[in-house]
Amino acid sequence: MSSTEIEANLKGGTVSTDILTSEESGEKEELEAVNDQQRKQNEEDDHDTDLEIDEEKEEFDATGRKEYLEVCKCLEIVPSSYFLRHMQDSVLSLGHHGIGSLGAKAISFPLMKNTAVMKLDLQDNRLEGVGGDRIARMLKENCFITDLDISENRLGSRGLKSICRMLTVNSTLKRINLSGNHFSDQDAGYLFSAIGENMGLKDVNLSHNEFSDNAAAVLGQALAVNEFIEYLDLSWNFFRRGSTHKLCEGIWSNCRLKEINFAMNGFGDEGALAVAEVLMRSTTLYVIDISYNRISTTGASAIGKALEQNDALRILRIGHNPLGMDGAKSVLNGVAFENCVVTVLDMSGVEVDREFRDTKQIIQEKKELEVFHGLVLGDNKITSNPLKENGNTLLIN
Structure with a gap:
């Protein structure tokens, strides 16, 4: 098999060794080593891709805590620890907490999707x-x-x-x-x-x-x-x-x-x-x-x-x-x-x-x-x- 044909098979991903003659056994071993190396590289690439996908996936925030903290950060206000602890209670008592208008804006975002209160x-x-x-x-x-x-x-x-x-x-x-x-x-x-x-x-x-x-x-x-x-x-x-x-x-x-x-x-x-x-x-x-x-x-x-x-x-x-x-x-x-x-x-x-x-x-x-x-x-x-x-x-x- 010519070097040109070998290169063509490499580009295809793997090399078929069935068609090689006994005279080309040296080349066969070399090609098998190349195929093994290619397979290992592909497996490593696959693992890297899986890790990247896992990193891109964000855990769903069912409680709304993360959203609340992000809004508070944007509004430059201190988050209410009481709200964070009780935002999943059926009765949410925030009376006399000094929330103010900005605080009301902050709690309104997670409460829009809240199903517990x-x-x-x-x-x-x-x-x-x-x-x-x-x-x-x-x-x-x-x-x-x-x-x-x-x-x-x-x-x-x-x-x-x-x-x-x-x-x-x-x-x-x-x-x-x-x-x-x-x-x-x-x-x-x-x-x-x-x-x-x-x-x-x-x-x-x-x-x-x-x-x-x-x-x-x-x-x-x-x-x-x-x-x-x-x-x-x-x-x-x-x-x-x-x-x-x-x-x-x-x-x-x-x-x-x-x-x-x-x-x-x-x-x-x-x-x-x-x-x-x-x-x-x-x-x-x-x-x-x-x-x-x-x-x-x-x-x-x-x-x-x-x-x-x-x-x-x-x-x-x-x-x-x-x-x-x-x-x-x-x-x-x-x-x-x-x-x-x-x-x-x-x-x-x-x-x-x-x-x-x-x-x-x-x-x-x-x-x-x-x-x-x-x-x-x-x-x-x-x-x-x-x-x-x-x-x-x-x-x-």
Whole structure:
């Protein structure tokens, strides 16, 4: 075989030795040695290739820890060791951790793909509008979180706008706490589409904000068409007189709402008249709190008459209002009606007389009823203090 033919066979990878004659045995041995060397080289190349592929493969980061650390590095912030330890817990409590807006951005990336967290607590972290926006974006992608507490974060207009946009597409959240976020009456417009279109929320907390007349009208319209919310907290806002009536119009049209908190709004007797209308019309409302609302005897009398026709309410909280003796008795007499099913009447801070106490005892003999109230006037006795030698000092027992 010519050298040219040998070279041609080498280029093909291996050399066939069957065709070689006995005269070319020396060349045969040489070619076999070359073939062995070529095979060894090919095996080494294959091993090197396998190592390179293994090096190129990156382990899948199911927890999101690596992604979180990379984002923190890019944002030049210190990673939260607590978040790293608990990011796979079903309840992730990050309240009062000082996360801030950048921290919210950092945790939002791994949480987008997180499948473990179901309850997320971000209370009091000064997220502000920017941080609220990042959390809202995350919740557009995450379909496992059902409970969100983002209260006391100063979200403001930007934060509420982002949250409300998220709620129009998110159907996983069942409970959201937006308490204490400096929402003003001008921000209320964002709530209409969020509450009107959302089909998942059952519990909404909007307490400790600055909602007033405009918000009352918007919320009233939204609640009239919403068929999912069961618990609504509107305490510590600025719903006054006429605005309460607009809000209540939507509430009595709602066929799902079970509990509402109106405490600390100061809507007075006009608001109490609107609440009385709700009690006469609603067949689903089980709990209502209208304490601390400047309700006098007039408003209490209207509520008492409404209770005569109500057969759904279980708990009525009307304490710390200037009801007066007659107003307190009007509410109690309304509860006394046979069709009324109220089991808890909270009139804490309201002074009553002996007649009220006696009526209460009679009612409790006939039906299950727990009543809380203030002092019973007329029960106090003035006696002398035996410890004083002059006998002139008096004590009230």
